Amino acid sequence: MPNHGKLLLRQQKPFIAFWLARVCTASGFQMLTVAIGWHMYQLTGNVLDLGLVGLVEFLPRVLFMLHTGHVADRFDRRMVAALCQAGQALIALSLALGSSSGDISREMIFVLAFCLGTARAFEIPATQALLPSLVPAALFPAAVAASASAMQTATIAAPALGGFLYALGSIWVYAPTTLIYAVACALMLSLPARQTALNKQPATLKSLMAGIQYIRSRRDIFGAISLDLFAVLLGGATALLPVFAKDILLTGPWGLGLLRSAPAVGALLMSFWLARYPIQRQVGRTMFTAVGVFGVATIAFGLSTSFWFSLLVLVVLGAADMISMVIRGAFVQLHTPDEMRGRVSAVNGLFIGASNQLGEFESGLTAHWFGTVQAVVLGGVGTLLVTGVWIKLFPTLAQRDTLEKTAAEQAADDAQSRP
Known part of the structure; x- marks a missing residue:
């Protein structure tokens, strides 16, 4: 079996620059998020303001969803991403200057959080749609896994680094973050310009x-995207981790930190494996099995009273989620024409964001109604039920063997694209 990971790194220099840019951007965002949250709490001491910061950051993804995809399809995607990264660098610089002068206010943080969310809302579809043009189709699943590893690496390391630097003073987070975003911008600009035809349609409804x-x-694309939406919506237990750490697993803040990192560790390890050995056959069955394992792991976590077993289960949960995410991401991108990838990625990104945000709300609500353990167990059972229903509703997706388009699908797309 060929080593797709080494082949990807050896043959695709643009991908290396893309991967490093993703690491920088993801790390910068994680560090900035930690610093902004802590800074806000220092200013106001109000936990509600922390929730409002997250809501303000997410709001632009909803407000500008249709426009972000259109921009990614109409303009050079590397330029769109680079401008967004430059904008995030300016946000970090504004926070650094405000920290040095002591002029940061609650309202200023809200405004900058909205600007940060807006920049990310335009950046994410552009970078997702850019990746297929950087690597051959045969290497694309490995590229998706490798790209995901950048996000997981940042998720594990960057928050801790941001917290450590903040202990030295807020400017020690904001200033390095500005530099990190600037490096990401330079790396993105080093990528080759877009070679395919741009979408010249005006921004009509x-x-x-x-x-x-x-x-x-496209039923299979809709099935793949909606499966993730409902599975994560029901199965997410992240919002309840503090309760499990304190009241059920009887650990402290250090234990909570390990519990939060465990899914990312599992996802990172699995992304390394998938970059080296990408899934090439029985992709539909593998994706649905991974979602099922995610549901079972959620149930096991909910029932566990052992800290170390809970930690292990969360690692498995993160690994299963990574398998599903890589297959779904590669499938959606490979089955979407290049001129449509930005708009499809924008919708997909909204679904993912909504599943995470609404999933935390759903977990809190069901925990309030039924209890913490019962809420997580019910969520895992719900994920298994959704998996079974989706297999029945989308049989061609469940039975799909490879990620590439079949001859019939290609012929249908060619017929539809003819004038």
């Missing part, structure tokens, strides 16, 4: 809605 309509017209 029809063109803006094209991503949603395309997903609705």
Whole structure:
């Protein structure tokens, strides 16, 4: 079996620059998020403000969803991503200057959080749609896994680094973050310019809605995206980890930190494996099995009273989620025409963001109604039920053997694209 990971690194220099840019951007965002949250709490001492910061950061993804995808399809994606990274560098610089002068206020943080969310709302579809143009189709699944490893690496290391630097003073987080974003911008600009034809359609309602309509017209793509939405919505237990750490597993803040890191560790290890040995056959069955394992792991975590067993289960949960994410991400991108990838990625990104945000709300609500353990167990059972229902609703997705388009699908797309 060929080593796709080494082949990817050896043959695709642009991908290396892309991967490093993703590491920088993800690390910068994680460090900035930690610093902004702590800074806000120091200013106001109000936990509600912490929730509002997260909401303000997420709001632009909803407000600008249709426009972000259109921008990614109409303009050079590397330029769009680079401008967004430059914008995030300016946000970090503003916080650094404000920290040095002592002029940061609650309202200023809210405004900058909204600007940060806006920059990320335009950056994410552009970078997701950019990746397929950097590597051959045969290496694309490995590229998705390797790209995901950048996010997981940042998720594990960057928050701790941000917290350590903040202990030295807030400017010691904001200033390095500015530099990190600047490096990401330079790396993105080093990528080759877009070679495929740009979408020249004006920003009409029809063109803006094209991503949603395309997903609705492709049952397997709709099935893959909606499976993630409902599985994560029901199975996510992240919001309840502090309760498990303190009241059930009887550990302290250090234990909570390990519990939060465990899924990312599992995801990172699995992303390394998938980059080296990408899944090439029985992709539908593998994806649904991974979602099922995610549900079982959620149930096991909910029932566990052992800290170390809970930690192990969360590692398995993160690894299973990574398998599903890589297959789904590669499948959606490979089955979407290049001129549509930005708009489809924007819709997909909204689904993922909504599943995470609403999943935390769902977990808190069911925990309030039924109890913490019962809420997590019910969520895992719900994930298993969704998996079974989706297998029945989307049989061709469940039975899919490879990620590439079949001859019939290619012929249908060619016929649809003819004038």
